[in-house]
Amino acid sequence: DTEVTQTPKHLVMGMTNKKSLKCEQHMGHRAMYWYKQKAKKPPELMFVYSYEKLSINESVPSRFSPECPNSSLLNLHLHALQPEDSALYLCASSRSGGRDDSYEQYFGPGTRLTVT
């Protein structure tokens, strides 16, 4: 099983709403990632979790709050977003959470977020 699943597929939220994006993998991977992707642009890294601990935060605004409840799950909590936060949010996982960056990342299909 090389699948990363993400829910929901689409999300429309107002600027005062609170919502969460969910990501799950059952490949035994120890690193999980959140990316933001604008149309026709490469993904931009937001957060990296390694062994369920936050290891990289790419200076993401606090209105985005990640959470890793266990080794298979990754959440992204959203609050007071801005219209410019509308994008495709991708989750990914990779085998190694340690100091080995040779492993490829497996991506989920993404959540298309629209902030109104």
Add this chain to the structure above:
Amino acid sequence: AQSVAQPEDQVNVAEGNPLTVKCTYSVSGNPYLFWYVQYPNRGLQFLLKYITGDNLVKGSYGFEAEFNKSQTSFHLKKPSALVSDSALYFCAVSRLKAAGNKLTFGGGTRVLVKP
């Protein structure tokens, strides 16, 4: 610092013809290089990677890439393109930072294969 450049925003090729998508990189030390493909409204799919060893790497769906250290390039190739290969292709290089793996992506190249 590391960077990846994909000099072509779009590549057009006729079905059955060879396909090449160009990528050059800049990184200190030995690079780990990756190619991903993205179909519309989908996540990225891993195609192949170069870590060490043979400069010619074979990957999924008939794709291959050649690592050229002197030219700092990692071009993606397919001998005979299919219409279904039409997609957005990203080259990426990894860099170790803290724990985990941080990928730096190129800007992407849109491939259009015409019947």
